[in-house]
Amino acid sequence: MKLRKAISYSSRNLSRNKLRNSMVIMGIILSVILGGVVIGVVNGIKEYYTSSIYEAGFNVIFVISGKTGVGGGFYPAAKPLIVSDVRELKNLPDIKAVSPLFIAGVFRFGDNVTYLIGADEDLSLSASLTLYKGRFVNSNDSSSQAIPVVLGYNIWQYFLNQSININSDLNLLLEPYSLTYGKGNPKSVELHVIGLLDKRAQVPGLGIDPNNVFFTDLVHAYKIFNVTDLSKAYVDGAVASTPSFQDLDNASNEIVSFLESKGYSEKTDFTVISQKDALRYIDRVFVQINNFINVIWAVVLTIGSLSVLIVMVITVRERYKEIGTLRSLGARRSDIMILFLLEASWLSILGIVLGSVIGIIVIEALKQYFEFIKFVTFPVILQTYAIILPEIFLFSLLFALYPAYRAARIDPVQALKYE
Amino acid sequence: MPGIIELKEVHKIYKLGSVSVNALNGINLVINKGEFISIVGPSGSGKTTMLNLIGLLDRPTAGKVFFESRDVSSLSDNELSRLRAEKIGFVFQTFNLIPSLTAKENVELAAAFSNKVKDPERKAEELLELMDLKSRMNHKPNQLSGGEQQRVAIARALMNDPLVLLADEPTGNLDSKTSMELLEIFKKLNSEGLTLVVVTHNLSIANEAGRIIYLKDGRVENEVKKGY
Numbered sequence: 196m197k198l199r200k201a202i203s204y205s206s207r208n209l210s211r212n213k214l215r216n217s218m219v220i221m222g223i224i225l226s227v228i229l230g231g232v233v234i235g236v237v238n239g240i241k242e243y244y245t246s247s248i249y250e251a252g253f254n255v256i257f258v259i260s261g262k263t264g265v266g267g268g269f270y271p272a273a274k275p276l277i278v279s280d281v282r283e284l285k286n287l288p289d290i291k292a293v294s295p296l297f298i299a300g301v302f303r304f305g306d307n308v309t310y311l312i313g314a315d316e317d318l319s320l321s322a323s324l325t326l327y328k329g330r331f332v333n334s335n336d337s338s339s340q341a342i343p344v345v346l347g348y349n350i351w352q353y354f355l356n357q358s359i360n361i362n363s364d365l366n367l368l369l370e371p372y373s374l375t376y377g378k379g380n381p382k383s384v385e386l387h388v389i390g391l392l393d394k395r396a397q398v399p400g401l402g403i404d405p406n407n408v409f410f411t412d413l414v415h416a417y418k419i420f421n422v423t424d425l426s427k428a429y430v431d432g433a434v435a436s437t438p439s440f441q442d443l444d445n446a447s448n449e450i451v452s453f454l455e456s457k458g459y460s461e462k463t464d465f466t467v468i469s470q471k472d473a474l475r476y477i478d479r480v481f482v483q484i485n486n487f488i489n490v491i492w493a494v495v496l497t498i499g500s501l502s503v504l505i506v507m508v509i510t511v512r513e514r515y516k517e518i519g520t521l522r523s524l525g526a527r528r529s530d531i532m533i534l535f536l537l538e539a540s541w542l543s544i545l546g547i548v549l550g551s552v553i554g555i556i557v558i559e560a561l562k563q564y565f566e567f568i569k570f571v572t573f574p575v576i577l578q579t580y581a582i583i584l585p586e587i588f589l590f591s592l593l594f595a596l597y598p599a600y601r602a603a604r605i606d607p608v609q610a611l612k613y614e
Numbered sequence: 615m616p617g618i619i620e621l622k623e624v625h626k627i628y629k630l631g632s633v634s635v636n637a638l639n640g641i642n643l644v645i646n647k648g649e650f651i652s653i654v655g656p657s658g659s660g661k662t663t664m665l666n667l668i669g670l671l672d673r674p675t676a677g678k679v680f681f682e683s684r685d686v687s688s689l690s691d692n693e694l695s696r697l698r699a700e701k702i703g704f705v706f707q708t709f710n711l712i713p714s715l716t717a718k719e720n721v722e723l724a725a726a727f728s729n730k731v732k733d734p735e736r737k738a739e740e741l742l743e744l745m746d747l748k749s750r751m752n753h754k755p756n757q758l759s760g761g762e763q764q765r766v767a768i769a770r771a772l773m774n775d776p777l778v779l780l781a782d783e784p785t786g787n788l789d790s791k792t793s794m795e796l797l798e799i800f801k802k803l804n805s806e807g808l809t810l811v812v813v814t815h816n817l818s819i820a821n822e823a824g825r826i827i828y829l830k831d832g833r834v835e836n837e838v839k840k841g842y
Contacts, residue, residue, distance in 0.1 A: 200726040207714045520710040523671060524770070525699020525727035527692050608672045611706070 196530040205537035219506045223546025226499035230583040231554035237488050238579050239570030241481045247396035248473045254437040259466040272464040275375050279426040280457050281433040289446035293435040294318035299416040300371040304354035309407045313416020321436040329361035329390030337414035345390035349406040363388045375429035376420040443469040500594040503539050507598035519610025532603040539595030543588050617644035619668055624677035626663050637663040639832040650804040652820040653813045655829035661813040669702050669780045670694045699728040703771030707783035709763040711755040717766045718751040724773035741769035761792035778809040785816050
């Protein structure tokens with residue numbers, strides 16, 4: 196039998212038992228939607244985290260005063276890092292730039308919390324902060340009366356009046372808060388805007404969104420706690436960068452050795468997380484999530500394919516006489532098998548096409564209700580469909596093989612007798 | 615000159631659980647080109663079994679079936695299918711049309727299993743016109759009367775210009791008037807040279823055949839030639 200004829204003939208049979216065929220198609224549609232939503236969300240979140248880490252800076256190492264992991268949890272350092280030791284990291288062979296970080300307090304805009312963070316000029320280089328306008332803080336800013344600030348994207352774009360510009364002066368209520376210097380009474384502070392930052396990705400697992408930060412120089416940041424001797428001042432961490440991605444592991448080891456030589460213990464006082472560590476952590480986490488999702492997907496796939504199997508078994512049983520007739524007309528066993536496999540393919544293809552379209556609509560609709568689904572971008576959906584749609588099709592065909600084979604083996608004489 | 619189909623000492627035994635049923639017991643039959651043969655006999659006498667063997671749908675338990683002098687026992691399932699597609703037309707009591715296809719598509723379907731017909735659509739139209747179904751060719755089987763359905767089935771059986779047309783109780787589901795109309799079609803086809811083998815209970819049909827074979831308990835009890 197010519198394939199074109201077989202395709203046409205099998206497609207016509209879809210109109211028989213519309214309700215039953217609709218149920219199978221519905222099963223496949225649900226499989227596609229579930230696959231798209233579940234696998235798509237996981238792929239989307241992974242994509243988001245991975246790209247965020249890349250955007251965090253090309254070859255970045257975070258040094259945190261205290262013990263933490265990429266995934267969270269924090270234990271304050273027994274011996275906190277100090278500014279002078281952190282600045283010395285720049286002398287290590289594989290470090291290109293380094294800046295201490297000191298969180299000096301919090302500004303609130305409604306429910307939004309923003310941070311005042313002191314840093315060196317090198318931060319813009321080591322953390323790949325790019326300026327929309329103005330300049331980053333430098334050592335010349337330390338003598339100014341007002342606190343010089345570079346505003347994170349969300350602050351100048353959303354929280355403050357958008358007409359804010361460089362050289363604007365602000366008067367905001369600061370809640371002084373430091374892990375090492377404690378909490379102070381809220382006080383009004385004068386800020387002088389010297390730069391506006393571009394939007395940039397948050398570094399997953401590191402807590403603070405750089406778009407929600409007022410960056411200032413270290414002198415002004417410590418002055419809030421009346422700390423004037425910077426060489427002995429405690430830092431919350433540091434951001435260092437290396438000349439290349441390949442240098443990250445070496446540089447991390449150099450940092451650990453250097454800080455231990457200064458009397459800090461990696462076990463209790465500091466944590467070194469490189470961009471590579473963060474990527475490894477994400478891979479580790481997502482391997483587990485993927486394994487779990489794969490189990491769920493296998494169940495969904497099996498249920499969808501089982502519906503094809505069950506319907507095809509019933510269809511073959513119902514169409515014994517038709518099979519006998521086709522054999523009397525000269526159909527070979529292989530023709531019968533191909534016809535039933537094509538019928539299963541039609542069901543599968545219809546389910547896949549409708550499911551893909553409905554899946555995209557469902558995902559878009561869910562984005563309004565669930566924040567995390569926003570990571571399932573169109574490319575992520577396509578990437579997910581590229582995996583799951585062929586799987587659904589192949590599984591449906593695989594499960595249809597048995598009834599199709601049974602149909603092909605039916606004795607035409609018995610089939611013609613069937614009532 | 616040998617017949618187009620020959621049955622030599624053909625036996626067919628069916629196993630029904632532990633019981634063996636001798637459906638045919640040493641049948642010898644020669645079907646010559648252009649003959650109109652009717653096979654009659656009581657239920658269970660082996661009429662349909664014999665027709666299935668003639669139509670290469672079944673194989674004998676013992677004995678030989680020759681189709682155009684070829685021993686079909688050595689042919690593969692695919693070779694038998696090809697012979698059925700190209701040389702044999704079937705008509706059944708229950709019409710056996712495909713419900714999802716129109717009359718024309720049902721007729722065209724027969725051409726899908728052979729390469730004999732160059733333009734199946736046109737030929738299907740011609741055959742349906744011949745069967746006086748021109749206005750009904752785009753109707754589905756459930757929109758046709760029993761007589762119309764059987765005429766569609768005959769058109770389908772003729773699609774590949776078969777050597778022989780086999781009909782199993784073709785009037786079994788039709789009223790007497792329609793049965794007679796069908797008989798006229800068979801007679802016309804036979805007069806044009808088509809070999810016909812009809813299994814029937816209908817004596818009006820049987821008596822129109824050139825040869826009547828009476829089967830009983832799987833044996834040819836009597837054979838009447840009318841010199842047709």
